Amino acid sequence: MFIVIVTGFNLVPQLTKKRFPKTEKAVTRILTIISLTFLVLSILLHYGYSLKGLYSNSIIGVVFILISLIYFVIVKNTWNKLYTILLLTPLIMVSLYNLVFIKKISEYRINNEYRIEAIIGGFLSCGENIKITKSALLIFDKEVFYDYGICLRGIEKIVTVEFNEKRAEFLIYHDGERNPENPFRYQIENINEW
Numbered sequence: 001m002f003i004v005i006v007t008g009f010n011l012v013p014q015l016t017k018k019r020f021p022k023t024e025k026a027v028t029r030i031l032t033i034i035s036l037t038f039l040v041l042s043i044l045l046h047y048g049y050s051l052k053g054l055y056s057n058s059i060i061g062v063v064f065i066l067i068s069l070i071y072f073v074i075v076k077n078t079w080n081k082l083y084t085i086l087l088l089t090p091l092i093m094v095s096l097y098n099l100v101f102i103k104k105i106s107e108y109r110i111n112n113e114y115r116i117e118a119i120i121g122g123f124l125s126c127g128e129n130i131k132i133t134k135s136a137l138l139i140f141d142k143e144v145f146y147d148y149g150i151c152l153r154g155i156e157k158i159v160t161v162e163f164n165e166k167r168a169e170f171l172i173y174h175d176g177e178r179n180p181e182n183p184f185r186y187q188i189e190n191i192n193e194w
Contacts, residue, residue, distance in 0.1 A: 009072035048143035061095040126151040
């Protein structure tokens with residue numbers, strides 16, 4: 001499906017007779033900048049660092065995909081474009097994966113330094129995942145704890161009851177579909193996590 005879409009977009013420059021060299025150059029530069037930005041952010045995301053904000057990583061992924069599609073439509077087909085497409089294809093696939101499987105639903109402050117986030121778990125997950133992050137490097141959050149096994153859906157609110165160096169306790173309000181205990185009392189023992 002993806003290959004058909006890319007091929008279709010790449011046929012558009014063959015159908016048009018006019019060329020716009022300034023536009024092609026500008027789109028190529030923008031694509032280079034956004035591709036490098038996306039690549040760096042993807043590597044950081046793999047190591048547990050994500051941009052602060054609920055939709056920051058998603059917005060950059062969507063912008064990257066849109067600029068790539070604009071590049072496919074505007075730039076004439078050459079060997080250089082073919083090499084670029086071969087380099088962009090894995091990045092576009094990573095972006096689509098991140099948009100589908102790594103989505104923050106909500107985030108709540110624990111204190112000035114830590115946050116707790118609810119994340120969509122994907123197709124095989126029994127519910128949302130919980131992640132505790134710590135502020136790092138001004139614009140990033142560093143993942144310090146991740147739990148994908150609590151099986152709660154429809155998380156509406158997370159309230160911090162206790163958070164210290166030994167343990168953490170939260171009340172998680174949810175839709176009650178998988179677990180009738182609402183709010184769900186979620187406790188974590190700290191074993192060099194934070």
